Structures are given as C-alpha cells and as structure tokens.
Amino acid sequence: MGKREREAAGKRPASLAGKINRIIAVILAIGLGATAFVFAWSLVEARRETTRRSLEDQADFLYAAIENFMLPGEAPIAVAFFEDVRLLSPDYRVELYRADGRSAFSDGTTIDAVNARLGRVRFAPRDGMPDVVVPPDQARFAAATAVPPSDVFFTEVTGGRSFYRIYRPLVNLPKCTGCHGADHTIRGVIDLRADVTELALLQSLTVAGTGGGFVLLVLLLALLIGRFMRTVVVRPVREIGALCRQVTDGRFDGQVVPRSSDEIGALAATVNGMVKGLRERAQLAKYVSSGTIDSLGADGERAERDERTLLFTDVRGFTAYTERTEPERVVEVLNRLLERQSAIVHAHGGDVDKFVGDEVVAVFSGEDAARRALEAAAEIRREVEDGRGNGAYDGLRVGAGLATGKVIHGMIGSERRADFTVIGDAVNVASRLCALAKGGEVIACRATRDAARSLPFKGPFRTRLKGKEDWQIVYYLDYGTEAPR
C-alpha cells in the first residue's frame, strides 16, 4: 500500500521514531539472533562432542580389557568385568554382542567352537550372562559388522528418555585366530549407551534461557536506543518542525534550544538564525518601506525610472493641536492615525515610503496604481471623517494630494544612512496638492484622474502650484455631499 493509499485509508503515516525503532529492532534481532544461535548451537555441539568422546574413550577401555582378558582365554574375568561395569552407573548400559547380534557369553556356543578348533577341552562350559533384553538396531549393527567395519555413534529416544549410543566393532585380530579361526573378520560389537536425558533437558533449558535472554536483551536495547534516538534526533527535529510551523503562521517569536553540538544542534542553530532574520525583517517593515527592505537583498546602487502614483496625506491644524494637547495624547492619536493610514495603504497594494511628522508619503506602482491610490485616499478620508464622531482622532482632519508620473526610485542617502525612496516632479506635485487640500479633501493631478476615470471627480479646476510656472489642472474626489471649496 502506497503513501497516498495509506493516507486515503485514514492510517497515520509512519513517524521517524517508529522507523528508527523498527530499524533498531531489526538490526538487533539479526545481530543478536545470529550470536544467540551460534552460542546455543556451539553449546549443544560441544556437549554432544564431550559425551561422544567420553563414550568413545570408554569403548577404548572396554576394547582393551576384552582383548587382554580374552587373549589368554580368561573369559570368566571378562564376564565378571562386564557385570561389574554394569553396576557402576545406572546412566550407562554396556552390552557385548557376537557378530550375529546375540549376547556374548550367554551360552556355550563360543566355548564349544574353540574347544573343537583346538581339538581338546581347553575351556569348560559355564553359566553365561543373560541374553540382551533389547536387541541391537539392525541397520546400525550391520554397519558396525560390515567389512570394513565402522564405529557407529547415534542418538535415540526410548521411553521418554534420550540416549547417546556407540557400537564399537571387535575385530578378529590375527592373534585371535588361533582359537577363533580366520574365517571371519568381526568377532562382535561393544554397545555403550549413555542416558543423556538430564543433559538434553539442561541443553533445552540453556537454549531456552539463551533465547529468552536474547529476546529480553533485544527489547531492552531497543528501548534504550529508541529512547536515546528520540532524545537526540526525534525530539529536536520535532521542535524544529514546530518552529517552522509557527513561522508559516506568521509568528517569529519562537526559538529552538540546541541540545547538542552535532549536526542536529547545527541545524537548530541555523533555523534559529533563519527565524531571527525573519523576525528582524518583520520588525523592520514597521519602520521602513517594503521597497527599502526589498532593496536590501538587491543591488542598492541601481536606480530606475518608472511611473508611480504618489499619495501624500497631512493632518490639518496639527501644530495647533499639539500645542493644546498633552504630549502623550498627541503621540497616541498620531500613532493611531498613522497606523490606520498605513494599514489602508497596504490594503490597497501601496507602500508607505516614509512618515514625516504627521505626514504620510505612500507610493503605488503597477497596474491600476492611480485607482488604488485614489481608493486608499478615499478610505483614509472616510476613516478620519468618521473618527470625528467618536473622538478617535480628537476631531483632526486629513488632507490628501495625489500625483502620477515618472519618478526615479533607488537608494538615496549616504553610506551611513540611506532610504529606498522616490524623487521626481510627481513627488513635488503630490506634496503641493496635499498642502493645497483642506481637511477632508482629496486632490489629484490630471494624470491621476485620467488613469482612474471610473471614480467620481469634480473639476477640472485650475490652480497654481509653488515651483510651477504654468497653471495646473486638478480634480477633487467627489463625495456627493461635500463640495470642494
């Protein structure tokens, strides 16, 4: 199922912590599992080989004993020896078979054959050992008595108990042929059986203990490493992600506390630096125009000439107002007035170029710049005129002037102090028209009016402006109830 399908099914996508935990668990399971397997396997094999060696050594001893007892014809000693060996430990069973699978010393067959071969009664018949209760395993016994014969080691489970067993063939040596004849190669088979039930149980417990310990170790290590990874990687990454989401939402006051000096710590420090830069830029936007901010990353020496619409607003009678009003109130009202005007300018796509005392200088560019500037001016006028009724601006009124034309914009100033601003005839005209406007009036030049003919104007009117020799044609925004004066 792909990511989209999982999301469509409502399943939560795998988290980084989950992935890390799974990777750790898999690596530990493979690594420790292989180690535990090798350990358990080697333990079982070592115990098996130890027991096997023990059985083989015992078979060697028995072989040597039988050879040395039988060579001088001391079969009774061999019989007694075997019976004593049987009593040594209940965990071991010793049997001696003839080559035909019958128990040795169980009857007088061999003695009779030897006496017949020697031509005299060399050995007297006697009571033999009882025949075996359990006959040997035929297939393995056949391998032990074949020519050439082989020792046969095997395991068997009988009656709920486990046994290791070995068949050791007894070879009819040349020195044995004097009594037993040379017509056969294998005299018989020594059968040693060791009860290893407790050993097998111990092995099972060891393997189970190893396996259980392995599982616990994997879980413990996965827990510890997972916690470590969460602390070192996941938590810092989540904090960085949360900070980025805050920035996306327009909040720049957050910060990540670097907990380490590694790559994660370096990333946190970098993100902190980035957020700090964004925060400073946002704060800077309150004090300088967006054009100035934008120019910081560009070539500040580059000046261009483009058409702009300039909007100047000024508070009428502000000087007299400051003289009769408390300074705190003056600052409060002026800030509210400038804040509101700034918001309206931005809402109409304009850029506040600067505040000069109670004067606002705004620049509009792009398509419909003149219309948007006029609409901003109208909204400022309406805001301030409406404020007269509720005392928000202490009855102050604002006059506005707009002019449109080619201006030069670029970084203007010195090395120590410079602004990205505009200069040109339109700037001067807008400033003069603003000075001309009385409280509640919005005066625009002809170019501004021509670019926004859909708005209601009164005019044309002819006026003289300082610094201009010719009469200037101007228009007043028409508000219906209030005629220009």
Place this chain on the structure above:
Amino acid sequence: MSRAAKDRRRQAGADFVECSASKAARAIPATRGLPIAAVLAALSLALSCAKSEARDPLLPPDYASWRRTTAAALDYPIPGHMDDFRVIRANALAFRTVRRADPAGDVDFPSGSIVVKEAWPRGAVEGAPAKVYFMVKSPADPSARGAWVWGMLDPATGAEQVFESAFCITCHANANEKYPYADGNPGEAFRDYVFFPPGLPGADPEGYP
C-alpha cells in the same frame, strides 16, 4: 598387546560412520571458548565432508612390476582378506630400508615406502587381480594412521579408495607383536604394521620376482 603397540593403536584413533566434526572436536579441550569450538567444528565439518573429493593417485601404475617380499603362497584365510589369494610387493625404497634393518629386527619404513597386496578370489587367480590393497608411508597425510595411508585400488576402473577408518591398522598393529604368519615375530619387533616386511629371516632381502 605390547605397550608400544597399544600406544600406536591409540595414535591410530578411530572413526565414525556419520559425517561429523568428531576429529576436530576431540582435539579441542572442553575448557576452550565455545564459539571457537563451533567455528572449528564447522570448518572441520566442511573439511571432513570434502574428503571424498578426488586426490592424486597414491599407487604408481608400475606396482605390478615391484618385487615380492615373500615367496610363501598366501592362500590361507586371514581376517579382512578372507581366503583370497594374495601377493605382497614393495617398492624399491621399502627394500633398501629393510637392508639397513637394526639387529633387533625393528623396521621403520621411510616416507614414500609403499607396500601393495594384490588379491584374487579363490579359484580365479588368472589375469589381473580383483582387488589391490596398498599402504603408503606418508606421515604428513591427514588420512594417515600409524604414519601410513591405507587404501584400495579397483583394477577394473583404476579408482582408488582411501580408508579413513581404523579397521586396517587395527589388524595390522598385530604385526608389531607376535602373530601367526611368516616367522610369527617371536621377538615382538616393531615391524611398522607390515606382516611380511622385506628381508625376513630366511627370505631374500632383494625380494622375489
């Protein structure tokens, strides 16, 4: 069995039918690290199971031209070879060694000595032997028991088989004690597992054609 013969028999060791890591495991003390034992056991397992791979022939093709070590007619039954008719030959190196045999009669064949026993079934002595048994003195060979590599050649196919079990040496260890063949080794001299070494008392030390 003499003490020397017992020691040599112990050195010869035993073998098992099952393909296992028995030899390597027996050589590792139980107190050593289990992982080491496991790794060695696994390596031994691979090596022991690889013994069936082909090896260079041990028996030179001219063995039938070697001189016989005894002129006796070896047609009486013996364990292991039963009543096959047998001819025992040795290479020149083995003959030269015997000419330097010490007064006690002990024989210690140098590396490279080869003794071969051709066998024909009773009543079918004509032509090529049905089986050819050989023992090659090669102490460094991993298959050697008692410093000899024991094997059999099938003349019909030319295929050699090396016996890994202790069966051959178990019987031939009797050659180092009294035994019922040849002179019977009355002094229980060490005859290096060979019942009819070249140069036995009364035999031609140069061998027989």
